[in-house]
Amino acid sequence: MNIQIYVNKKNPDVLKAERFFKERRISYQIVDLKKHKLGRKELEVFIRAAGSARALVDREGKKALERPVAHMTTDSLIIDELLSDPSALISPIVRNGTKATVGADEEAWKQWVAQG
Secondary structure (H helix, E strand, O other): OOEEEEEOOOOHHHHHHHHHHHHOOOOEEEEEOOOOOOOHHHHHHHHHHHOOOHHHEOOOHHHHHOOHHHHOOOHHHHHHHHHHOHHHEOOOEEEEOOEEEEOOOHHHHHHHHHHO
16 A cells, blocks of 8 residues: 655644544555645546535635635646645645545545555
8 A cells, every 4th residue: 555645834734634544554655735736637636526626725724725726627727726726725635556545534444455
């Protein structure tokens, strides 16, 4: 299992993800989205997990709503914006190869652990 946790800021869901994998002694890598530029294929994995590019955008809080991408509705524009500035993504996004979850999704993580 190759777990990567993509993080914008520490929040309860990020801590939940870290705790989940730590308790099961599953190694994971933290990817800081403030320092890491996303590739198109990475973003496509996230979009498949979320159902749309719009569902990946953090729209919680005043600071999040100040970003133009929080008000975009066209997926192609959102994708371009997220590729240039991934800090608008919901945090965490947990990736396991070609699978990913957006936010804390312990049920999906349990399935990954069961599948080995």
